[in-house]
């Protein structure tokens with residue numbers, strides 16, 4: 752049972768409709784500026800702890816060049832965000848019987864020239880990720896700075912989504928997508944709503 756709530760201005764009916772119809776949804780003005788700025792500061796403060804996302808267990812993959820930091824209780828403001836997402840996951844469970852019971856999240860930083868090639872977040876439905884969310888938290892973004900999220904919707908139509916500050920994209924983790932090359936520092940929280948089997 753999660754006793755946290757998400758901000759009342761989040762339009763859950765719209766989110767549910769868009770997810771159902773297209774398999775993804777874009778929400779702007781997610782948070783008030785006070786929280787947004789504090790979250791941005793929390794992220795910038797820990798930038799020196801970020802590690803190359805393409806290296807896992809010493810194995811190098813060339814699919815992505817960003818740097819990430821997995822979130823835990825050391826980032827209390829980001830934790831509030833993931834708690835909101837868990838509450839939103841409960842709404843998805845009621846509507847779509849998704850069985851979401853866990854959120855997994857990291858900060859991500861794309862520097863100049865960095866990108867993430869075409870991929871799915873849940874290849875072969877193997878890793879229990881059901882819904883992907885990306886929240887953009889750099890303080891400014893210009894349309895010619897690249898870094899767009901290119902996403903194929905559930906009807907195979909492609910969409911180009913500019914990573915505007917304080918915007919969140921929610922999408923089915925099975926959908927194919929990529930991050931186009933960024934020309935400036937691009938900061939985000941990627942969080943996955945997951946269904947994990949209970950371990951007794």
Ligand code: OGA
Pocket residue numbers: 859867872885899900914928929930939941
């Ligand atoms: C990811 C991802 C998209 C984005 O982290 O898996 O696809 O827009 N992120 O940052």
Ligand code: MN
Pocket residue numbers: 870871872883928
């Ligand atoms: Mn992804």
